[in-house]
Amino acid sequence: MFIEPKRQKGKDTKNGWIEVISGSMFSGKTEELIRRLKRAKIAKLNVEIFKPQIDTRYDENDIVSHNQNVIRSTPVNTSEEILLYTGASDVVGIDEAQFFDMGIVDVCNKLANSGKRVIVAGLDMDSNGKPFGAMPHLMAISEYLTKVHAICVDCGDIAHFSHRKVENDKLVMLGETDIYEALCRKCFYEKASS
Numbered sequence: 127m128f129i130e131p132k133r134q135k136g137k138d139t140k141n142g143w144i145e146v147i148s149g150s151m152f153s154g155k156t157e158e159l160i161r162r163l164k165r166a167k168i169a170k171l172n173v174e175i176f177k178p179q180i181d182t183r184y185d186e187n188d189i190v191s192h193n194q195n196v197i198r199s200t201p202v203n204t205s206e207e208i209l210l211y212t213g214a215s216d217v218v219g220i221d222e223a224q225f226f227d228m229g230i231v232d233v234c235n236k237l238a239n240s241g242k243r244v245i246v247a248g249l250d251m252d253s254n255g256k257p258f259g260a261m262p263h264l265m266a267i268s269e270y271l272t273k274v275h276a277i278c279v280d281c282g283d284i285a286h287f288s289h290r291k292v293e294n295d296k297l298v299m300l301g302e303t304d305i306y307e308a309l310c311r312k313c314f315y316e317k318a319s320s
Contacts, residue, residue: 276308
């Protein structure tokens, strides 16, 4: 269970940090991101939330988990745009980080270095089982890393692979259970080799 770090009161400057929530599809990454951001709002912190403009699966603006938990966000085309909207924020949330350009790593570092708590969620691997976009870099520079798991739809074991059920060579293909399923290592490699 993730225990939220406490800010030290009475200092002129705030320490910032980066938290990364990673895992496969259907593992609860967005649910955990929303939970942390809502708690920050309860604490009366100034929260800004972002998602990539291309992610319109549930809503064009809101971040929505598979469980239909919702939080308002600002869709952006590039990682650099995030810096335009975060001036007075204490906490910055970023969903689907794997879809952003590699500049997201520098953006998160700049935000944390300026005293902000940065919470990032994203897929750690693509549907081929390879590290996805900037996520490995974000995981490496984060102070806090949470890896969440789904349940394998074939055998019921712990799953951390996002298997694409349809033939398509595109790296980015938005979809839900109609296109993807969560699989454990054994089931993923059995289906990949068949």
